[in-house]
Amino acid sequence: MARTEYQRRLEALREEVLRMGEVVRERLDIALRALAERNEELGREVIERDAEVNELYLDLERECMDLIALQQPVAGDLRFVTASFKIITDLERIADLATNLGEYAGRAKHEIYPDIDVIHIGERATEALAEAMTAYADEDVTTCYEIARRDDGIDDLCERASELVIRDLIDTEGNNAETERLFSEVSRLLLAVRDLERVGDHAVNIAARTLYMIESDDELIY
Amino acid sequence: MEIEAGRTGRAARPDTPVLEARGLEVHYGDDHALQPTTVDIPQKQVTAIIGPSGCGKSTFLRSINRMNDLIDVARVEGELRFRGKNVYDEDVDPVALRRRIGMVFQKPNPFPKSIRENVAYGLNVQGKEVTDEAVETALRRAALWEEVEGKLDSSGLDLSGGQQQRLCIARAIAPDPEVILMDEPASALDPIATSKVEDLIDDLAEEYTVVIVTHNMQQAARISDKTAVFLTGGELVEFGDTNEVFENPEHQAVEDYITGKFG
Numbered sequence: 001m002a003r004t005e006y007q008r009r010l011e012a013l014r015e016e017v018l019r020m021g022e023v024v025r026e027r028l029d030i031a032l033r034a035l036a037e038r039n040e041e042l043g044r045e046v047i048e049r050d051a052e053v054n055e056l057y058l059d060l061e062r063e064c065m066d067l068i069a070l071q072q073p074v075a076g077d078l079r080f081v082t083a084s085f086k087i088i089t090d091l092e093r094i095a096d097l098a099t100n101l102g103e104y105a106g107r108a109k110h111e112i113y114p115d116i117d118v119i120h121i122g123e124r125a126t127e128a129l130a131e132a133m134t135a136y137a138d139e140d141v142t143t144c145y146e147i148a149r150r151d152d153g154i155d156d157l158c159e160r161a162s163e164l165v166i167r168d169l170i171d172t173e174g175n176n177a178e179t180e181r182l183f184s185e186v187s188r189l190l191l192a193v194r195d196l197e198r199v200g201d202h203a204v205n206i207a208a209r210t211l212y213m214i215e216s217d218d219e220l221i222y
Numbered sequence: 223m224e225i226e227a228g229r230t231g232r233a234a235r236p237d238t239p240v241l242e243a244r245g246l247e248v249h250y251g252d253d254h255a256l257q258p259t260t261v262d263i264p265q266k267q268v269t270a271i272i273g274p275s276g277c278g279k280s281t282f283l284r285s286i287n288r289m290n291d292l293i294d295v296a297r298v299e300g301e302l303r304f305r306g307k308n309v310y311d312e313d314v315d316p317v318a319l320r321r322r323i324g325m326v327f328q329k330p331n332p333f334p335k336s337i338r339e340n341v342a343y344g345l346n347v348q349g350k351e352v353t354d355e356a357v358e359t360a361l362r363r364a365a366l367w368e369e370v371e372g373k374l375d376s377s378g379l380d381l382s383g384g385q386q387q388r389l390c391i392a393r394a395i396a397p398d399p400e401v402i403l404m405d406e407p408a409s410a411l412d413p414i415a416t417s418k419v420e421d422l423i424d425d426l427a428e429e430y431t432v433v434i435v436t437h438n439m440q441q442a443a444r445i446s447d448k449t450a451v452f453l454t455g456g457e458l459v460e461f462g463d464t465n466e467v468f469e470n471p472e473h474q475a476v477e478d479y480i481t482g483k484f485g
Contacts, residue, residue: 002482003482003483007483074439074469075469075471075476075481076477
């Protein structure tokens with residue numbers, strides 16, 4: 001095998017992207033727990049530790065640029081580096097969404113809507129992220145398609161949840177005080193639902209870039 | 223912003239083959255230097271030929287204008303058609319052929335004569351009249367005119383390496399060939415001279431068909447529209463649009479070679 005140092009750096013990039021994936025998933029887990037337990041302190045932890053993720057992101061972005069500038073990867077190596085470059089952006093965004101969830105932790109009143117299982121939605125989104133990262137690690141095409149397909153289910157759950165809340169808000173039409181009260185109670189819940197839907201979308205992006213990386217297939221990219 | 227597919231506007235042109243290899247193979251004595259090769263080289267585009275040392279890429283290039291005729295032990299089989307006519311047919315005059323298919327070599331090799339005489343040689347072989355205008359045109363096309371204007375009578379050997387190579391390109395294009403073959407034309411040049419030659423190749427492809435052998439894969443990626451990859455044993459393994467070859471090659475062996483995992 002030639003270009004040993006280059007091969008080592010490619011492998012190190014793969015490992016670091018996977019590590020970033022682990023860190024982000026952990027943040028999402030904590031944020032969801034904070035949301036479920038309405039634990040403001042846990043929520044704050046997610047917000048305060050976001051800087052670590054940003055730092056990881058910048059390090060990996062720099063490494064991708066170095067590899068492109070100094071090693072001129074081509075073919076499968078090029079697709080790997082560019083896919084990794086895109087995937088770390090999705091991971092960084094997911095971490096940002098986790099900080100949003102951390103912020104809602106103390107204030108999202110999901111108990112007034114027992115039918116909206118925001119934690120279940122969160123678990124499905126987290127699962128999608130975990131599977132996308134496994135697909136990236138194992139270069140698993142089938143799982144990439146699976147993640148995209150199952151995201152429709154997450155989207156449906158989110159849409160139904162939003163509809164439920166918005167319908168109630170519409171029903172209070174003409175009673176501004178009631179609208180105001182309901183809105184103040186459920187706005188965080190709505191935002192949490194929207195953010196979790198976006199976590200699912202980022203997981204699909206990761207799967208799409210992984211699929212492109214594996215076999216130059218751009219079918220899942222938008 | 224509109225982003226064109228491919229590296230240059232030329233990529234949008236239809237591929238009209240000007241050179242067609244049909245089962246072309248070359249032996250040097252017992253050495254089967256080029257396996258039967260079938261490929262179409264498109265007109266007015268840059269085709270790069272890459273591959274490891276001894277893979278047959280220079281052999282292929284030299285067989286296009288019958289430079290292998292000059293090697294006693296060389297034996298060529300199959301056909302190499304230029305504008306539909308097999309250049310190995312008995313009625314083809316190799317000297318006349320080389321006027322239409324010029325060649326630029328790795329090391330700049332100007333004659334130890336004046337700049338004007340170097341270009342004039344290229345015009346003479348074509349039986350063209352040597353006029354100041356014809357000399358200027360060739361030097362302009364080779365992007366050398368502005369650097370040598372006013373000193374056409376000084377020796378070609380007094381130029382820098384990069385200028386000498388562009389002088390050789392001027393000499394090669396003076397007879398107004400259709401195809402220019404280049405065998406590692408920038409490998410002896412520094413990065414700035416290399417950039418100038420690469421820019422020149424880009425310009426030349428507006429009027430000529432350029433086929434270039436290079437050891438420098440990034441150079442092939444930068445300057446060519448089509449890439450042919452020869453691998454050990456004299457086999458053409460892959461031929462295609464340069465961006466396809468460098469982003470998603472069809473063959474694992476090509477992937478291994480261009481990513482450096484070869485051997």
